[in-house]
Amino acid sequence: MKLVVQVKLLPDSGQVAALEDTLRTANYAACRLSERAQANPRRCGRTALQRDHYRDVKALGLSAQPALHVIRKVADAYTLRSANLRAGNYGPASGDRYRRVAERPIRFRPNAAQPFDDRCLSWQHDAGTVSIWTTRGRLKDLRFTGSPDQLKTLQLYRQGESDLVYRDGMWFLYATCDIPEGEPIDPQGWVGVDLGIVNIATTSGGYRAAGRGLNRHRGQKRRLRTKLQAKGTKSAKRVLKRQRRKETRRATDINHVISKSIVVEAQRTGHGIGLEDLTGIRERARLRKPQRTTLHSWAFAQLGTFIEYKARQRGVPVVFVDPHDTSRMCSACRYVDKNNRVSQAKFRCRSCGVVAHADVNASHNIAAEAAVVWERGAESTAPAPA
Template sequence: MKLIAQIKLLPTPEQAQALRKTLEVANAACNYISEQAWESQTFKQFPIHKLTYYAVKEMFGLTAQVVVRCISKVADAYKLDRKVKRTFKPHGAIAFDDRILTCKLDRMELSLWTVEGRQKMSFACGKRQLELLKGQHGESDLCLVKGKFYLMVVCEVETPKPIDVEGVLGVDLGLVQIAATSDGGGFSGAAIEDNRRKFGHRRSNLQKKQTKSATRKLKKISGVQSRFQKTTNHRISKILVQIAYDTHRAIALEELGGIREAPVKGRKQRARHANWSFYQLRQYIVYKAERVGVPVIFVDPRNTSRTCPECGCVDKANRKSQSVFLCTACNFSGNADRVAAVNIAVRAEVNLPMVSNLRVQGQSPLL
């Protein structure tokens, strides 16, 4: 499997200027390539290469491999759709490959191409990133984030064999309960909602002031809310995968694709629903589970919170409120989120994957 290692570059002021100029020239080249592609309605990589390669190389003074990476960036941008001409910000990320980037882990040093020539500079990263870098494979993106340069390095990590599962841990994703399990456990979304309201209110007040100090404050708090949610999702996904690993179970999740298209009533509910980062949590669960060999199964979410796990009665009236489930047929009652998680687990058990009989022993690599 592939993971991304984020490392921080430590350039000198002169090297930082060279990196900044490299981003600007490369993205200017991308804008030129995009304009030519749009005018000729040529959107695939090889036809764009044939159309623009020599002109870009001569006009912008880029090396052959950087031009190839710029063409690839434009072609990738048009893969989503071809209805709008793509433009690129001056300091947008650009990709480097092994021909224009080399990394020396023993010296914590790397060498990469810039418009000012090849530059050698130090970098900083944590132990986990350093371990990942041993499997460096493919492209690395150079990013400028709040005045700091980072490299997002693609790394290949060995995927273990799936463990021998003996059941399924159902997980219901939601807003009030970010994740509820079929075991009866749950993770409240109150902290995320409070954080969203606090920073939403703060941003609104600062935007109304329209002063320089307010603008500086807005920049300072930029990303704080999203980083809090990201950390929370990492923590929850780690706990869920650890539970499944320790109990030798697969993880069952709902397939929530298209849920954003459903109409939501009320301005406050729309804001809360738009802030729901269920897909990010799902991604974290999937990749953490894959790293320790825990299978992840996706099931149809329809009526999971309206189906009685005891008698199988499906009725909208079974869901009395957000948190209360009461079956109209057999009077079974319980927490609605847990009932949904149990139903998810039951549906997934029908589709348990065929895995090795060799059970993985020892402590999980997540810890």
């Protein structure tokens, strides 16, 4: 199972200058190569670009391996763009947006991430340093830090490339780790997980993670951003810059805590986990304008990914089920009626009269559907985490 571990670099002023120059040179070369790939779209694959432009890329100040990584980065970007164009993600071929995307070369930011392999980057775990190639020579004794769990995972399971990333004035390395999966268990039952906004997650086992605190935090940050953007002064812009990604980090931390609680409980009781497949819900949902911001800031996909990869580490099976009617169906008699859902929190069956919390009722329906899917031998439709 592939996971990405993030470690923070602690460069001094001289090392910062070398890292900045490396990213700037690599991305300048990528932009130049991108223009040539755009001019000859039939020759924008990895092999063709390397055969046609390898020497020119090296001449811009890169050694052999970084030049190859620049070529692969450009080729992969054009492959992804072609796939998005074919899938209609930029609208119909006759549309203005489609033409703008298709007719312009892909641009790379001066500080965009750059991959490094083991020939250009080596790790000294005992010393807590890395040795990395730069345009100003090899940097040795570049210190890095991270949480103890991350550093242990990095030392035991790192494989493949690592990306040098510059973000918010800090330097990071994103390293790919191949972590072994846990021994699969034979589930003795299923835990259904209902995901929502008012309650982030509600399980059929009785666990409930309320979203009141996170929603209040999002509202405060949203109002603060609106106020600062309207003010528009230099000091307001400095505060906006400091506030960047705080809301996202808070939501990510909460999702990690919730997902770990759910997976640990499922492992302890020998249960599998049933989740709703909510792919495309933002496009399907029809909401009033004030509710759209809340829906689009809902990190349900991230929470589902966290639950899945943590479950795979522990051998807990995860099944994704169709969410249709899970909130309208009675978990006791299976009667379906949209009027069963009296309010956001209250469920009352029109057939048998059962009264329950709406999210708890939905979680029991998800658990029952997960058991059916598992018995049929169906596999999860969700992609494995990168």
